[in-house]
Amino acid sequence: MKQFLSLLILTTLLFACKEDDATEEVLATIQGEWKVVNIQRSGCTDEADNGSFSPQCTEGNCIRYFFETDTTGLQYRIENTGTTDQENELGTYTVDDTTLELCVDEEGELFCREAQVVITLNKLQITETEENTGCSVLRTLARVDK
Secondary structure, eight states, X not given: OHHHHHHHXXXXXXXXXXXXXXXXXXXXXXXXXXXXXXEEEESOSSGGGOEEEOOOOBTTBEEEEEEEEETTEEEEEEEEESSSSOEEEEEEEEEOSSEEEEEEEETTEEEEEEEXXXXXXXXXXXXXXXXXXXXXXXXXXXXXXX
């Protein structure tokens, strides 16, 4: 019985450590600067909203995602430059093997949204559903080399 209990505890610890290692590996992989290279919208309530486009990133016109870690925790920033109404978003994030959660504090109230994520060394895919349009939006991003 003692051997079984020891084996059970050892197995539990082993798998718990593997999960922590996997999360740390995903965090290390996502950190850095990414630029949007393709946006695909599908399943929209209004079919006219469906489609795909590949924004061309220039010095003053680009959609970039920044995932960073500092002393306050995990921070993200989205910059959309070169448009008439520049959209910038700043908040915190959590990520695991398949899910990315982005949270923004607006006047003391925390708003979070969840997305499915696929991360490789140089490619990041974020898929989320827009509540107001019903669209499934797949953003493909490429890592920006420094």
